[in-house]
Amino acid sequence: MPAPNTITVDKLSRLVALPGSPVVIDVRSDPKEAIPGSLIRNADDVGLRPLLDASAFVVVDARGEGPAAAAAAFLRSEGLAAETLEGGFATWAEAGTPTVSFAHLPPRHADGRTWWVTRSRPKVDRIACPWLIRRFVDPEARFMFAAPAEVSAVARQHQAEPFDVSDDGVFWSHRGERCTFDVMVEAFGLSDHEPLARLAAIVRGADTDRLDVAPEAAGLLAISLGLSRQHSEDHVQLEAGMAIYDALYRWCRDAQGEKHNWSSHQPAKRTEASA
Structure with missing residues (x-):
């Protein structure tokens, strides 16, 4: 005790x-x-x-x-x-x-937070990565969104860490068939955490249009595109997306075995013996 x-x-x-x-x-x-x-x-x-x-x-x-x-x-x-x-x-x-x-964690600013910047109008990776950082790495992390041509300038001006951009020298980006989320899971030492490994496959499939990677990838892509159409402000979309990834992570962690159909949640029928 x-x-x-x-x-x-x-x-x-x-x-x-x-x-x-x-x-x-x-x-x-x-x-x-x-x-x-x-x-x-x-x-x-x-x-x-x-x-x-x-x-x-x-x-x-x-x-x-x-x-x-x-x-x-x-x-x-x-x-x-x-x-x-x-x-x-x-x-x-x-x-x-x-x-x-924390081997690859960017330096913290005077406010104690890590600062990050990526392209505006996020869809999959650019919502999944901030979710991973806030839930597992730095709960207070600051995220900035900028037009693709302006990401590098914002990064220099604010000493913010760029991610999910294709500029040369950017550490946090796609590598081969892996998306930025995959790279972050590995770099932060979380590859052996099975729920995140399952989630990474879903994110990879949705973000790279390889919907055969995981059955759930098509659903995540549809939800992500819908969120992008629903919200015109990137930070509002990020906050809405946090709930989506919270739910997906929880499913990956301990809800995969649960089934849902018309009969799975019906009360058990009483038999004459139990009446």
Whole structure:
């Protein structure tokens, strides 16, 4: 049984990367990898800069000793629900649960966020990639959209990371038959996370017009094109698209075995013996 105000690795692993789950705050110094979706904070700065709009938090340090407990106590004094991860990041890593690698993460700006820029009028990859970044890599990431000819200039002006563009030297772009989403899943060390691998196949099929890659690719393409027609403002479309990818990820994670037809959800018929 976990100590008061702590959460186990097993329980937290079922919550991360899902909308509405507790915000994970990592207070280790300059971590090279982290729990998916973690906010990276100096232990002394927790609470000093506005956090994501959430009512529940899990604070993580190296081994669940000291810094995390102090930060969680401070958050609770602010009226927020805050726990620490039992055993800290070391226990999380030892359990073999997914971690995000920061080896290819762009430098953070003064506001603590990573900044990204891509082409306007997104369809598939340019919605899927921001979803992946916000749910698994940097929940506070800033995304900018610009006309294709202006992406490079915006990137230079704002020191933003370009993605899903064909300019020479851009790291985050298509490679062979793989789309940008595939590249990000691999570069952030998430290739072994089976739900993301399933989702990547769907995104790849929809984004590269190879609808035979996954049966769900055609549906994602149709929804993506519909969203693009429905929303004229790119950031509004991004927010609408987040819900689509949240649902697809959840299906990839634990709903593939569920069937739905006229009879699958009907109440069981009572027999004479049970009457």
